[in-house]
Amino acid sequence: MRRASSTMRRLRRHVANSWAWAVVGAFLVFALFPVYWIVLIAFRPRDDIFQYPAALMPTNLSLDNIRFIWFGTETSEPIIGFLGNSMLISVISSLIALSLGVACAYALGRFRIGGGFLPMWILSQRFLPPIALVVPLYLMYRQFGLLDTYFGLVILYATFTIPIVVWLMMGYVESSPPELEEAAYIDGAGYWTAFTRIALPVLKPGLSVAAVFTFIFIWNEYVLAFQLAGDDVATITVYLPRLRSAVAELYGEIAAASLLSVIPAIVFAGVMQRFLVRGLAFGGLK
Amino acid sequence: MRGQKRFAWLMAAPSILAMVALGIVPLVWMVWTAFQSFSPNPRIPPRFSGLDNLGNLVGDPQFVGSLKITILVLIAALILQLVLGFILALALYSIKRARGLVVSLILIPTAIAPIVAGIVWWMLFNTRFGAINSVLFQWFGIDPVNWTIEMPTAYIAIVVAVVWQWTPFVAVILLGGLTTIPRDTLDAARIDGATAWQRLRYIVLPLMRPFFLVVGLLMIIEIVRLYELPFYITQGGPGNQTVVAGVFLFKLAFSFFDLGRASMMSVFLVIALSMIAALYMRLVADHKNKGASG
Numbered sequence: 077m078r079r080a081s082s083t084m085r086r087l088r089r090h091v092a093n094s095w096a097w098a099v100v101g102a103f104l105v106f107a108l109f110p111v112y113w114i115v116l117i118a119f120r121p122r123d124d125i126f127q128y129p130a131a132l133m134p135t136n137l138s139l140d141n142i143r144f145i146w147f148g149t150e151t152s153e154p155i156i157g158f159l160g161n162s163m164l165i166s167v168i169s170s171l172i173a174l175s176l177g178v179a180c181a182y183a184l185g186r187f188r189i190g191g192g193f194l195p196m197w198i199l200s201q202r203f204l205p206p207i208a209l210v211v212p213l214y215l216m217y218r219q220f221g222l223l224d225t226y227f228g229l230v231i232l233y234a235t236f237t238i239p240i241v242v243w244l245m246m247g248y249v250e251s252s253p254p255e256l257e258e259a260a261y262i263d264g265a266g267y268w269t270a271f272t273r274i275a276l277p278v279l280k281p282g283l284s285v286a287a288v289f290t291f292i293f294i295w296n297e298y299v300l301a302f303q304l305a306g307d308d309v310a311t312i313t314v315y316l317p318r319l320r321s322a323v324a325e326l327y328g329e330i331a332a333a334s335l336l337s338v339i340p341a342i343v344f345a346g347v348m349q350r351f352l353v354r355g356l357a358f359g360g361l362k
Numbered sequence: 363m364r365g366q367k368r369f370a371w372l373m374a375a376p377s378i379l380a381m382v383a384l385g386i387v388p389l390v391w392m393v394w395t396a397f398q399s400f401s402p403n404p405r406i407p408p409r410f411s412g413l414d415n416l417g418n419l420v421g422d423p424q425f426v427g428s429l430k431i432t433i434l435v436l437i438a439a440l441i442l443q444l445v446l447g448f449i450l451a452l453a454l455y456s457i458k459r460a461r462g463l464v465v466s467l468i469l470i471p472t473a474i475a476p477i478v479a480g481i482v483w484w485m486l487f488n489t490r491f492g493a494i495n496s497v498l499f500q501w502f503g504i505d506p507v508n509w510t511i512e513m514p515t516a517y518i519a520i521v522v523a524v525v526w527q528w529t530p531f532v533a534v535i536l537l538g539g540l541t542t543i544p545r546d547t548l549d550a551a552r553i554d555g556a557t558a559w560q561r562l563r564y565i566v567l568p569l570m571r572p573f574f575l576v577v578g579l580l581m582i583i584e585i586v587r588l589y590e591l592p593f594y595i596t597q598g599g600p601g602n603q604t605v606v607a608g609v610f611l612f613k614l615a616f617s618f619f620d621l622g623r624a625s626m627m628s629v630f631l632v633i634a635l636s637m638i639a640a641l642y643m644r645l646v647a648d649h650k651n652k653g654a655s656g
Contacts, residue, residue: 099453100464103446107468107530110482113493117485128506129496180377187370194374196643201385203639205587207608208631211615211624212392213384218404235384238377267369296475298590303616313477317594327491334478341473346466 114338117331118142125328141332145319155333158315165226165311166294169233173290174283176234177241182271182279184242185249186257195246202239206299217304224305232300237290244289248282249275288347295340312337389632396625408622415626424602425627428610434517435606436585439524443581444574446525447532454533455540465534472531480594483523484510487595516596516604523591528584532577539573540566572649579642586634607631 117125121138124131148154184195213232214223222228256278257270265273298313306314316337319330399411419425450468454461471479486493487509498504509515543566551561589608592598598605598613605613611631615624 093456096453096456099449100457100468103450103453103529103533104464104467106526107471109493110479110486110526111470113486114482126491128490129499130491130493132493132496132500176377176380179373183370183373187366189367189370189374192647194378196647198377198381199643199646200636200639201381203583203635203642204385204389204632205583205635207587207589207611208628208635209385209388209392211611211621211628212388212395214615215395215621216388216391231380232384235380238380242377267366271373292473296477298475298477313475316477316481320594327485330481331485334481338474338478341475342470344473 111338114331114335117328118335119332120328122328126325138328141328142336144326144329145333145336152319153315155312155315155336158310158312159336161310162295162312165229165233165309166291169230169237169294170287170290172230172234173237173241174287177238177286178245178276178279178283179271180238181242181245182249182275185246186254186275195242198239198242202243206236206297210299210303213300214303222304224308226309229301229305229309229311232304233294233297236300237293240289240293241286244286245279245282248279252278285347288344292341292344392625392628392632395622396629398622398625400619400621402619411622415623419623419626419630424605424610427602428605428607431517431604432586432588432607435521435524435588436582438521439528439585440578440581442521442525443529443532444578447529447577448536448570448574450529450533451536451540454537465537468530469534470530471527474527476527476590477594479523479527480591483519483526483591484595487519510596511600513600513603516600519595520592520604520606523595524585524588527591528581532581535577536570536573539570543569572645575645576642579638579645582638583635586631586638 116134118141119134119137119139121136121140124135124138145152145155180198183189184198190197217223217228252275256274260270260274261267296313297311301311302314305311316330316333319326319333395408396415397410397412398408399414400408454465454468457464474482485491487495489495489506489508489511492509494509495506499506507515509519547565548561551565556564587608588606589612592604592606592609593612596604598609607627608631611624611627614620614627
C-alpha cells in the first residue's frame with residue numbers, strides 16, 4: 077500500500093514536472109527566438125537576407141556584415157568607437173554612483189538620518205524615468221554648455237543610478253551586524269576608518285550586484301544619450317538607429333551591430349538572476 | 363553622538379546634492395518652462411504665455427490619441443505580462459534541475475537594450491524578409507501581413523515586443539514571491555485534501571497579492587515611459603496611430619521644437635508617474651512595517 081502510494085506520488089511529480097518543463101520550454105523559445113534571429117541575420121550573406129520567404133534555418137555563412145560594422149565605410153564609422161564610448165561612460169558613471177550611493181546607504185542604514193522621509197524621497201527618484209526629465213535637462217544643458225560632453229552625460233547617469241545603489245545597499249547595510257564597527261570605535265577608530273576598513277569589505281557582494289544593475293541601465297540607455305549627447309559623444313545605443321538609413325537597406329549590418337552591442341548585457345543577465353529571485357520587488361528590502 | 367550624525371550627513375550629502383541638482387532643479391525648471399512659449403529659433407528668448415501650452419496640449423487631437431494608444435498598450439501588455447509571468451513563475455517554481463541556467467536564459471530579453479529590442483522585433487515583423495511572415499507562409503500558407511504599417515497589427519506588434527521584453531522580469535519577481543510561501547502551509551493543505559486549484563486559489567494567490575501589486579506598478583511605469591519600441595518598430599505609424607505618450611513628447615520637443623508644450627507634456631507625465639510611484643511606496647512602507655520578508 078505504502079509502496080503503491082509512493083509510486084503514485086513519484087508519477088504525479090513526474091507529470092507535474094513535465095507540465096512545468098513544457099511551459100518553460102515554450103517560453104525559452106519565445107524569449108530566445110529573436111536572439112537566434114539576430115545571430116542568423118548577422119552572419120547571413122546579403123543575397124540570402126533579401127529572399128521571401130526568409131529561411132528559418134542557417135543558409136550560407138558570411139562575415140561581410142560583421143566586417144562592415146567593424147571596419148566601417150566612408151559613410152559609416154567603425155563600431156568600436158561607440159562601444160568604447162559606452163564602456164567608458166558606463167564604467168565611470170557606475171563607479172561614481174557606487175561610491176556616492178554606498179556612502180549614502182551606509183549613512184541611512186546605520187545612523188538613521190532623515191527619519192523615514194529621506195529613504196522614501198530617494199526611492200521616489202527611481203520613478204522619474206529619463207524621458208520625463210529630458211526636456212528640462214535639455215534646456216538646462218543648453219544653457220550651461222553641457223550638451224554633447226562626457227562630463228554632462230556621466231554626472232547625469234551617475235545621478236540617475238544613485239537611487240538604485242542606495243536602495244540595494246541599504247538592505248545589505250541593515251543586515252550586517254554593527255558590533256564590529258562598535259568594537260573598532262572602542263579601539264579608537266574614527267567613523268571614516270570604521271566605514272572603509274570594516275563595513276565596506278562586508279558590503280562587497282552587495283556592491284557587485286549594484287554594479288551590474290547600474291552598468292546595464294547606463295549601457296542600455298537611449299533617450300538621454302541621444303538628446304543630450306549624440307555627436308561628439310555618441311554611445312552604442314545612439315549608433316544603432318543611425319544605421320537605419322533611407323539610402324541603403326543595411327539589414328544584416330544592423331543585425332551584426334545589435335549582436336555586438338548586447339554581449340555585455342547578456343553576460344550580466346546571468347549575474348542578475350541570482351539576485352532578482354531573492355527579491356528585488358521591495359527595492360532591496362530584506 | 364553629535365559627531366556621528368554629522369559624519370552621517372557628510373556621507374549622504376554628495377548623493378543628495380546630485381539628486382537635487384539633476385532631479386529637483388529640472389523639475390522646477392520644467393514647471394517654469396511649461397508656462398512659456400518657445401520659438402524654434404534658440405536665439406529668441408522664450409516669453410511667458412500663461413496657460414496657453416496647457417490649452418494647446420489638451421486641444422491637440424494627437425495628445426488625446428497618444429493617451430488612448432498608451433492606455434490600450436498598457437491594458438493588453440499588463441494583462442498578458444501578469445498572466446503569462448505567473449504561469450511561467452509557477453513552472454519555474456516546480457522545476458528543480460537547472461533552474462539558475464533557465465532563469466538566466468529567460469532573463470535575456472529584459473537585459474537587452476530597449477532600442478535593440480525594437481530593432482529585433484522590427485526585423486521579425488518585416489513584411490518581406492521577417493521571420494514571422496515566413497513562419498505564417500511556410501507552416502500555414504498565410505499571405506504576407508503588413509505588420510508594422512497597418513492597424514491593428516502595428517498595435518499588436520508593439521504589445522508583443524513589450525510582453526517579450528518584460529514578462530521574464532515579472533516572472534522572476536513572482537518566482538521570488540513564491541519562494542517566500544512556507545512549504546508547510548501548502549503541505550498541510552494537501553494533507554487536508556485541498557486540490558491543486560484550491561491551494562492556488564485560497565493560499566498562493568492571497569499570499570502573492572503584494573508581489574502582483576508591486577510588479578504591476580513597476581510595469582505600468584515601464585509602459586507609461588515607453589519610447590524606444592514604438593519609435594523603432596512602427597515609427598508612430600500608420601498615420602500617427604501608434605504615437606504613444608513618450609513618442610508624442612519627443613515629437614513636440616525635438617521635431618517641432620515646441621519646448622513649452624513639451625514641458626507641459628512632461629509635467630503631465632511626471633504627475634501620472636508620481637501617482638503610481640506614491641502607490642508603490644505606500645506598499646513598500648506597509649511591507650516594511652509588517653516586517654515580512656520580501
